[in-house]
Amino acid sequence: MRAYKYRLYPNQEQRVLIEKHFGCSRHVYNWALSEKEAHYKETGKSLSKRDLQDKLVSSKKTDKPWLKEVNSQSLLASLANLDKAFSNFFKGLAKFPRFKKKYAGWQSYQCPQHVSISFDSGTVSLPKIKGIKAKLHRPFSGKVKTVTIKRSPSGKYFASVLVDDDISDPVPTVIEPENTVGLDVGLNHMLIDSQGNKTDNPRFLKNSLHRLAVEQKKLSRKQKGSTGRAKQKRKVAVVHERIANRRYDFIQKETARLAIKSHVTTFAVEDLNIKGMVKNRKLSRAIQDVSWGTFLSVLDYKCRWNGKNLIRIGRFRPSSKVCNGCGYKAESMPLSVREWECPSCHNLADRDINAAMNIRDFALADSLGHSDCVKSSPVERSVSADSTAKGADISQYGSQKAPTIAASAT
Structure with missing residues (x-):
């Protein structure tokens, strides 16, 4: 369909x-x-x-x-x-x-x-x-x-x-760690991938608030039930429509760049609780303006149409709190912290890029079966037991840190 x-x-x-x-x-x-x-x-x-x-x-x-x-x-x-x-x-x-x-x-x-x-x-x-x-x-x-x-x-x-149209979606390609990219969404930058690339947030609504305020002020002065009010109401609707069209066009182009034009075969994203996030009255307008839900939905069907994979990790996985270099997990990570130094390995990491790398590693650990048996085991024991039981080469998807991260996450 x-x-x-x-x-x-x-x-x-x-x-x-x-x-x-x-x-x-x-x-x-x-x-x-x-x-x-x-x-x-x-x-x-x-x-x-x-x-x-x-x-x-x-x-x-x-x-x-x-x-x-x-x-x-x-x-x-x-x-x-x-x-x-x-x-x-x-x-x-x-x-x-x-x-x-x-x-x-x-x-x-x-x-x-x-x-x-x-x-x-x-x-x-x-x-x-x-x-x-x-x-x-x-x-x-x-x-x-x-x-x-x-x-x-x-x-x-x-x-x-x-x-x-009686056309079946192509069979998804095999998940290859070297062709897998983690994607993290944000407000300062709309999209951050595990390769260090950042896409700026266009902020279509924020940039149009002045024009919208002018038209809404004119609407408030019109008499209710009059023809002039109906005309002005359509003008306000045109401003909203233009914002929505620009935002949707931007999302279509970004998802086409990822799912169609790039050589990446697998994308890893977070399963976000967007309905819960918009209840924050300080960030709700900014979250709705960037439209994460629409972006993930469009990316999902474009990946299916092009035979690519879209892996979602759990919303409670601490992608921002875990150091991607050594697996150290911080106690808290407020939104004001954009860069942080790991007290264990002293690695200075960008918050968003580190989160995107962790999302990629979490997703690979889940898809390759390395996070099934580490929910209640120590890190050292889980790495050895998982590698021997599965017979898998852990180094094939980025050294031995992925099972370590999965263990520390739980």
Whole structure:
């Protein structure tokens, strides 16, 4: 499955029909959520998706005939989305489903069937809406599964096309220590690798705060409900959109440089608890501006597409506190310390580069099996026992310090 995103240019009549689909899909979602809550309060049991579908069909014939003006499959897709939202809630993956707002930034609806895309004429045809002009800049081959129509806060329309191209990902290459690089993310530098290279943080949001403040101040002076306020609200949305587009373009280029253009076959990263990090009110805006989660997600699928490996180490591994030269573990390492000298080997190390090297060694120790039997053993005993039991040559991935680091980490 691959998704392709295209810009749509609907005319006035098509825009009205799209807006009707937005409103009806949102109404069905909110109506179904209200029905499920009311039914549970009365009976203590959940209302199934099939029961909601029967109620919806009956309601279209009686009190809500205006729902017939839109695609029925899109309304059923709203019920499926609600069912998935409850499923994620009970699995602990998301919060309890909330009602959708009419004036929220993004609006969307789905078309699961009967969608045609013509690259010759540059149009997208949807149920009830035919011949929408589109910028089809990327051709694809395969079966169209689902098309999601979206409207951005700035008023632009997009179509996200999910395609089953029947192409399997290539088999990942063998993990080779000499072709493995550890990656550490930060705020001063967005990316630091174990080879000593650093990528500056562009700080797109911080550099645009003045322009954003000017537009938001103008918005605060507009009368609520007026046409001028609606226009100014779109101008604020355009500033936010430009920041997001620049950030996403930067992430795409950086991940392409790593996963496509470099000769490295394996990348090692940390499994970061980003949701917990943004609760720090002093660093939350800076963390969200650098967008670590998006970077790691994009790097993940690009590595899969190009047959490369992405190894994640545990979030509690002390990558910054451990000296990569001798394995000494410091008691604490505040963020203000950018360089530190190891009291054991007197090695002066850069905090970020040292962390990237440790991430690489931790990942290699995990992937090659050298950290399985060292969780509660002394360092000296774990090195000898692990090397004899596994029959592995520890020096093949950077001398004997990797098992030592894995032992000191636990």
